[in-house]
Amino acid sequence: MRSAPFTLLLSAFLCAAGCSDSGDGDGGETTGTGGATGGTTSGGTTSGTPSGATTGSGETSASSGATTGSGDPTSASNGATSGSGGGATTGSGAGGDGAGGSDGTGGGASARVPAASASTLREAGEKANPPLLIGAAISGGGLGNNDYKRVAAAEHNYVTAENEMKWDALEPSAGNFSWGSADNIVNWARQNNMKVKGHTLVWHSQLPGWMSSMTGKANVEAAMRRHITQVMGHFKDRLDHWDVVNEAVQTDSDTGVGNPRMRPTVFYNQIGESYIDLAFQIAREQDPKAKLYYNDYSIDARNDKVEFVYNMVKGMVDRGVPIDGVGFQMHIGPPNNEAGGADVAANMKRFTDLGLEVLISEMDINRCGGVVTAEEQLTYYHDIVAACFKEPKCTAVTFWGINDGRSWLNGWSGALCNGQSSQSLLFNDQYGKKETYNRVMNALLGK
Numbered sequence: 001m002r003s004a005p006f007t008l009l010l011s012a013f014l015c016a017a018g019c020s021d022s023g024d025g026d027g028g029e030t031t032g033t034g035g036a037t038g039g040t041t042s043g044g045t046t047s048g049t050p051s052g053a054t055t056g057s058g059e060t061s062a063s064s065g066a067t068t069g070s071g072d073p074t075s076a077s078n079g080a081t082s083g084s085g086g087g088a089t090t091g092s093g094a095g096g097d098g099a100g101g102s103d104g105t106g107g108g109a110s111a112r113v114p115a116a117s118a119s120t121l122r123e124a125g126e127k128a129n130p131p132l133l134i135g136a137a138i139s140g141g142g143l144g145n146n147d148y149k150r151v152a153a154a155e156h157n158y159v160t161a162e163n164e165m166k167w168d169a170l171e172p173s174a175g176n177f178s179w180g181s182a183d184n185i186v187n188w189a190r191q192n193n194m195k196v197k198g199h200t201l202v203w204h205s206q207l208p209g210w211m212s213s214m215t216g217k218a219n220v221e222a223a224m225r226r227h228i229t230q231v232m233g234h235f236k237d238r239l240d241h242w243d244v245v246n247e248a249v250q251t252d253s254d255t256g257v258g259n260p261r262m263r264p265t266v267f268y269n270q271i272g273e274s275y276i277d278l279a280f281q282i283a284r285e286q287d288p289k290a291k292l293y294y295n296d297y298s299i300d301a302r303n304d305k306v307e308f309v310y311n312m313v314k315g316m317v318d319r320g321v322p323i324d325g326v327g328f329q330m331h332i333g334p335p336n337n338e339a340g341g342a343d344v345a346a347n348m349k350r351f352t353d354l355g356l357e358v359l360i361s362e363m364d365i366n367r368c369g370g371v372v373t374a375e376e377q378l379t380y381y382h383d384i385v386a387a388c389f390k391e392p393k394c395t396a397v398t399f400w401g402i403n404d405g406r407s408w409l410n411g412w413s414g415a416l417c418n419g420q421s422s423q424s425l426l427f428n429d430q431y432g433k434k435e436t437y438n439r440v441m442n443a444l445l446g447k
């Protein structure tokens with residue numbers, strides 16, 4: 001386990017050397033080969049050049065409807081201001097509609113009750129009371145592999161598109177939208193009775209050049225409004241969970257240490273901090289019932305960054321900005337922070353005490369560089385998932401990928417992998433369950 005000073009030094013050194021992006025490992029079981037295309041400072045923060053718009057084909061039909069017991073723990077009500085929740089206190093029955101304890105205000109749920117048994121993570125989440133969504137980042141490339149699809153659908157009921165719903169993918173040139181790749185993922189998810197969280201409406205990374213270079217407050221506001229309106233409008237009947245603003249805060253180190261401040265994005269530079277309120281307000285206008293989240297990395301346990309984010313989010317709640325919850329990305333290990341289960345639980349509680357939901361939104365635990373040992377990784381997986389499981393207002397755990405070989409970490413220089421496997425996820429490259437899977441399952445069963 002790293003000490004904070006070591007972490008700070010390590011991260012500063014790495015990012016001085018230039019952090020780079022990893023590719024998707026598209027179509028293969030091996031490490032991705034995405035190129036580094038510019039400086040970056042975080043687990044996921046490159047000011048992107050526009051990638052080509054992809055036009056999708058493939059699946060167009062979608063069946064909706066949840067299967068029995070595939071309850072959405074966040075569907076009971078909406079908003080941080082209303083609803084009383086039912087309160088799960090006893091029993092371990094089927095998932096149902098997720099009533100109680102997850103609506104932003106809670107209603108007496110003192111603990112989540114685990115299923116008596118489950119053969120998949122998804123089942124464990126669905127049978128818990130209240131239910132817990134079990135998510136995965138899904139890539140378009142991954143869906144070209146039958147084993148990937150099989151494991152993804154069997155073990156999860158919640159999808160985040162790894163890249164396909166980002167600004168550069170959806171609006172590669174001003175006002176021209178490209179839906180194909182995102183539609184493929186959303187339609188596949190719905191065919192498998194999985195919910196989808198839109199990721200992400202406003203983010204500085206993977207932002208097309210025409211947008212990141214825009215000047216003028218009115219211009220940027222108008223472009224942001226158009227993007228949010230068009231994207232939420234396109235998916236309106238299929239998605240009601242959104243990462244509205246992503247990674248708006250930075251520190252000197254990607255571990256969340258040192259000089260926390262607003263990230264100087266085109267949105268912040270041209271509009272000021274109020275762009276965050278505005279983005280949430282526009283999103284709420286588009287969908288009065290959607291769950292609207294703020295999402296960030298290295299805010300998983302107390303540090304400089306999460307103090308700043310806490311104050312920012314508290315200000316939003318106090319001003320009546322329509323925010324429903326906060327996603328703790330939970331990228332553990334280089335280039336991001338480490339966090340133990342007890343610290344994660346205490347940190348989550350501060351946010352739920354504001355009347356908000358919390359989510360683990362992008363979990364992986366990087367073994368590269370030996371910074372996190374094998375034993376520490378297992379302990380972290382169990383204890384962090386257990387922290388969420390025990391908190392009824394923690395409504396989802398999403399893993400950032402399915403199998404190790406496709407992890408974004410493998411080719412990300414700050415992650416210390418140098419093309420080797422980060423060994424960061426729950427399945428190996430033959431899609432076999434790892435011990436990390438067993439530890440997560442134990443946590444979901446209350447063991």
Ligand code: G3I
Nearest residue numbers: 021022023024033034035043044045046051162163205408
């Ligand atoms: O699509 C292009 C392709 O056309 C090009 O040939 C290839 C070579 O450079 O790059 C491809 O784009 C890559 C893209 O992934 C799709 O594979 C980008 O270079 C690469 O930078 C991008 O990395 C993604 C990263 O976000 C970018 O910031 C990772 O896959 C993705 O896992 C990661 O996800 C982020 C979350 O959205 C936010 N939180 C942090 C998290 C991890 O960084």
